[in-house]
Amino acid sequence: MEFGKVHNLDAVNFSLPPGAAFNARIWAAVEPNPRPQVYIGGPIWANKDYVGKVYPSTAKERDYLHHYTRQFNTIELNLTHYQIPTAGMIGKWKQEATPGFTYCPKFPQIISHERQLVATEALTDEFVNAVLGLEEFLGMPFLQLPPSFGPEKWPVLEAYLKSLPDELDVAVECRHPDWFRTATWNQTLEQLYLLRRHVVMTDVAGRRDVLHMGLSSPVLTLRFIANEGHPTDYSRVDAWVQRLKAWFDKGLQTAYIFVHGGADNDTAPELILYWTRQLNQHCGLNLKEPVLQPKVVQGSLF
Secondary structure, eight states: OOTTOOSOGGGOOOOOOOOOTTHHHHHHTOOOOSSOEEEEEOSOSOOGGGBTTTBOTTOOGGGHHHHHTTTOSEEEETHHHHSOOOHHHHHHHHHHOOTTOEEEEBOOHIIIIISTTSSOHHHHHHHHHHHHTTGGGBOOOEEEOOTTOOGGGHHHHHHHHHHSOTTSOOEEEOOSGGGGSHHHHHHHHHHHHHTTOEEEEEEOTTOGGGOOOOOSSSEEEEEEEOOTTOHHHHHHHHHHHHHHHHHHHHTOOEEEEEEEOSSSOTTHHHHHHHHHHHHHHHHOOOOOOOOOOOOOOTTOOO
8 A cells, every 4th residue: 555545535634734843943044035946846757648748749768757857847766766876877867857957866775674774884875976976966865764763763863864975965754653743753853953954744645644844944845645636636735835935935945846646646747737836826936837738539539
C-alpha cells in the first residue's frame, strides 16, 4: 500500500493545521522577500501518458527529460533513491536542464533505509560528490527516514547531518509518528535549525501527522500527494496558496512543491498548472505555466 493512501476520502479532514510554534523563530530572523523562489514539479519524467499532452506527440522516451525541463522547473528525483547516479547520468541531466531548473535528489535507500545512516561514509561520499556535480542545477536534496526511525535515534541523525558538507542543502523527512508529538517536534525543529538543515512536510490523505506545518528555515519543501484528480485535490491547493501567501508575507524565501497526481501521476501536470496559476494570481508571482495539449483519443473524429 502506498504511503498514506486511503480509499474513503470523505472521512478525511483535509484542512491545514496551524503553523508550528517554532515557525515564529524563523519569521523573527528574516525579512519578507518580494520575489520568493518557487519551484513546482512532479516526481517523474518517464510517463508515456505525457506524450501528446505535456510532451509533443512525436516524443520518444529518450527525449522525455528534455521536454520535462522545458515545462516544469523542478523534479523530485526519486531515481536516486534506488541508485547512486553515475557521472554519465549527472552529465546527461545537466545537459538537458534549462536555466533555473533544479533537480531535488532523494538520498539512496541503502543509506537511509537499509543501513539507517550507520556505517555509510563511503556511500554518502559517493552520493554527495555525484549530486554536487549538478552544480547550479542542484536544488534541495532530501533525506527520507524510514518509518521505523523514531526520535530516540536523533543522535544518529544528528551525527549524520553534521558529517555532510555545509554546501549541501538537506531537507529531512520524518515518518515515525512519535516525531510529531508537539514537544518532540518543536525540539526537533530547533535542533535542525541549529544544524542549518531543512525539513520536509507531506500533505497526504492517510497520514495527517506528517503535515506538521513546521519549518526549521525559511525554505519549504512540500510533497503534495493528490488523489487522481479528486475535487479535494483542487480545494487543498486553494488552501495551500492562501497559507503560502501568508508565509511569503512573513518571510518565506523559497518553496519546493512536488505534486504527486496519484498512483501513476497521470493527473499531476493538470494539478501543477492549477498550482502555478493560483500562485501567480494570489501571490503576485510570475511563474511560467506549463503548456498542456488536450489528449487526442485514437479513433475519435472530434
